[in-house]
Amino acid sequence: MNMVKIIVGGAVAFSVAGGLTTTYAAEKMVSVKAMADALHLVMDSDRTIYTRKIVNRLVKKEKVIKASEHFEDDKALVLPAQMFRFGAELVKKRSKKLPDVDFSYSLQSLWPINKQNAPKTKAEKAGLKFVADNKGKNYYTEETLGGKKYFTAVYADTGVAPVCVSCHNKHKDTPKSDFKLGDVMGGVVIRIPVDG
Amino acid sequence: MAILLVSYLAYRLLSDDGKTIFMPGDLTSGHHQIGIVCDACHTDSFTNKDDMQKACVNCHGDQRVKPFDSHPADKFTDPRNTDRLENINALYCVTCHVEHKPEITQKTGLTQPKDFCIHCHEDVAEERPSHAGMKYDTCASAGCHNYHNNRALYTDFLVKHAGEPDLLKKRRMPAREFGEVLDDLATYPHAKFPVKTVHEGDISDIAQKYATENIKHDWMTTAHAKIGATCESCHSTKTSVWEEKPGSDACKQCHNVEVKHFMQGKHGMRLQQKLSPMAPAMSRLPMKEKSLDKELTCNTCHQAHLYKLQRSAVDVCLDCHDDKHSLAYKSSPHFQLWEQEQKGELAESEGVSCATCHMPRTSIDVSDWLRRVVVQHNQNATLVPNEKMLRPVCMQCHGLGFSIDALADERLIEKNFKGRPEIHVQSIDMADRDNKRHQQKTGGE
Numbered sequence: 001m002n003m004v005k006i007i008v009g010g011a012v013a014f015s016v017a018g019g020l021t022t023t024y025a026a027e028k029m030v031s032v033k034a035m036a037d038a039l040h041l042v043m044d045s046d047r048t049i050y051t052r053k054i055v056n057r058l059v060k061k062e063k064v065i066k067a068s069e070h071f072e073d074d075k076a077l078v079l080p081a082q083m084f085r086f087g088a089e090l091v092k093k094r095s096k097k098l099p100d101v102d103f104s105y106s107l108q109s110l111w112p113i114n115k116q117n118a119p120k121t122k123a124e125k126a127g128l129k130f131v132a133d134n135k136g137k138n139y140y141t142e143e144t145l146g147g148k149k150y151f152t153a154v155y156a157d158t159g160v161a162p163v164c165v166s167c168h169n170k171h172k173d174t175p176k177s178d179f180k181l182g183d184v185m186g187g188v189v190i191r192i193p194v195d196g
Numbered sequence: 197m198a199i200l201l202v203s204y205l206a207y208r209l210l211s212d213d214g215k216t217i218f219m220p221g222d223l224t225s226g227h228h229q230i231g232i233v234c235d236a237c238h239t240d241s242f243t244n245k246d247d248m249q250k251a252c253v254n255c256h257g258d259q260r261v262k263p264f265d266s267h268p269a270d271k272f273t274d275p276r277n278t279d280r281l282e283n284i285n286a287l288y289c290v291t292c293h294v295e296h297k298p299e300i301t302q303k304t305g306l307t308q309p310k311d312f313c314i315h316c317h318e319d320v321a322e323e324r325p326s327h328a329g330m331k332y333d334t335c336a337s338a339g340c341h342n343y344h345n346n347r348a349l350y351t352d353f354l355v356k357h358a359g360e361p362d363l364l365k366k367r368r369m370p371a372r373e374f375g376e377v378l379d380d381l382a383t384y385p386h387a388k389f390p391v392k393t394v395h396e397g398d399i400s401d402i403a404q405k406y407a408t409e410n411i412k413h414d415w416m417t418t419a420h421a422k423i424g425a426t427c428e429s430c431h432s433t434k435t436s437v438w439e440e441k442p443g444s445d446a447c448k449q450c451h452n453v454e455v456k457h458f459m460q461g462k463h464g465m466r467l468q469q470k471l472s473p474m475a476p477a478m479s480r481l482p483m484k485e486k487s488l489d490k491e492l493t494c495n496t497c498h499q500a501h502l503y504k505l506q507r508s509a510v511d512v513c514l515d516c517h518d519d520k521h522s523l524a525y526k527s528s529p530h531f532q533l534w535e536q537e538q539k540g541e542l543a544e545s546e547g548v549s550c551a552t553c554h555m556p557r558t559s560i561d562v563s564d565w566l567r568r569v570v571v572q573h574n575q576n577a578t579l580v581p582n583e584k585m586l587r588p589v590c591m592q593c594h595g596l597g598f599s600i601d602a603l604a605d606e607r608l609i610e611k612n613f614k615g616r617p618e619i620h621v622q623s624i625d626m627a628d629r630d631n632k633r634h635q636q637k638t639g640g641e
Contacts, residue, residue, distance in 0.1 A: 072263060145278050172638075189276075
């Protein structure tokens with residue numbers, strides 16, 4: 001089992017009521033799989049909340065604004081998938097400044113609207129097929145890209161709201177137009193470098 | 197002999213303008229003005245690509261982000277795209293824009309073969325049947341695709357604006373709004389210059405020595421006196437010492453965005469490198485003989501104290517520029533509109549000056565939290581490739597189809613748009629055909 005060292009701020013100081021201060025080395029070994037699962041849980045929860053409490057509420061329930069792929073031009077909300085991608089881009093940018101933090105993630109599909117989001121590597125192709133064929137299960141593997149070894153995890157991405165399904169089915173660039181609510185529509189791929 | 201040669205080369209290396217002798221080839225028109233400052237690009241070394249990339253980003257980074265760039269470097273740092281970098285290393289600007297190679301440099305500064313898109317988009321016709329059979333050296337033909345800025349050329353945008361008339365009903369540039377958003381501008385020096393009208397009585401004793409009646413009149417009848425800028429605001433910016441001819445540092449106190457843009461463009465980039473101001477004599481474009489030695493600073497175009505914007509929008513441009521497009525302006529329909537605006541026959545911002553197109557008023561993010569209309573003082577920002585002009589300029593008055601055709605017609609540009617485009621670009625037709633094909637497939641949704 002691959003392990004990864006998680007360092008939270010290097011060290012954390014706790015103040016107690018009596019005025020004593022104890023410093024703990026906040027280093028803990030966790031499995032790389034547990035780290036990937038935790039990251040996915042946060043990503044998925046944030047996007048679910050954005051979809052339900054912001055997009056679906058304002059667009060479908062209160063009908064006060066649209067959500068659009070061209071959100072700037074249409075002066076609309078960003079789509080949940082775009083919100084997810086923007087998060088991934090910001091993580092990439094911010095993690096460059098954190099020497100102990102190195103991971104990347106992306107939203108992909110076997111039926112992508114943008115062909116750039118189709119699986120490319122062998123692990124991505126196998127992983128996306130596995131999570132589509134085995135509902136409720138995740139896919140874990142290792143792969144080497146550009147001479148670097150990665151732990152790669154793939155999690156199913158399911159159409160949770162009617163608007164996710166209908167929008168994908170209607171899009172002019174979709175290669176699949178018969179998604180149903182609850183179908184696996186794609187997958188989240190998380191990649192963490194591991195020692196060779 | 198050898199000693200003489202070494203001494204000569206050492207002299208050239210150490211002198212301010214002698215280093216050009218070591219240049220392996222002429223610079224592009226984008227950089228030639230600052231060629232004597234080798235370390236503007238070669239910061240720490242002549243061979244380290246990462247160092248050079250920092251220099252590129254330092255000047256050009258603002259525009260190399262989404263949505264202004266379809267291929268930002270971040271797109272390629274994902275490990276899954278590692279294989280793409282083997283063909284075109286899109287992480288480095290110099291992969292496609294090599295300097296000192298005039299023999300292979302195209303008009304856009306591109307030094308890759310024109311068909312480089314094939315490396316990643318070989319299967320484009322599978323997704324876009326309208327592209328079947330097209331050659332890859334036509335991707336970047338006028339009005340089709342740019343590697344970087346495709347803001348007015350993406351499919352949905354083309355479809356949305358298909359069928360627009362040549363002239364739109366509403367034809368007007370956005371109004372200035374600096375005064376209205378001052379309270380929200382975190383960078384405005386509110387404490388130093390409280391917003392209030394200042395009067396002749398506010399002129400200090402030292403300023404009185406310089407303030408002629410004309411200067412007083414110009415200052416009091418224009419925006420600066422109305423918004424709290426006293427003589428000292430510009431003439432004593434850092435110390436209490438009176439500065440007779442303040443430079444851009446004075447302007448930057450309030451107009452930091454404008455000065456930043458000015459220094460990114462060809463008019464101000466020498467100042468950014470701490471060189472003497474640009475002069476028309478240094479330009480590679482045709483310039484008027486009488487103006488060759490004129491120096492370009494903020495006050496060259498914005499006459500000190502008066503800041504008459506009408507003059508800086510046309511007259512000062514034509515004082516220097518002597519190319520066919522500039523010389524044709526006064527016989528163009530755009531100039532007729534400008535004259536009508538000056539006579540009050542058209543509303544403000546309905547006329548078309550040189551600045552309307554080359555220094556357009558555009559709404560941009562001036563911070564993470566605020567967007568406002570600014571006059572784009574980098575005259576290059578929308579110039580090459582000229583499709584960058586479509587949204588902020590042409591489409592304020594014209595339909596997209598007409599605008600794409602007009603910008604693709606070099607002869608029409610030379611005539612300063614007197615006449616109609618004689619070229620038709622297929623972009624909108626192709627996008628429309630793909631869209632209709634989709635609608636037929638899905639029953640019109």
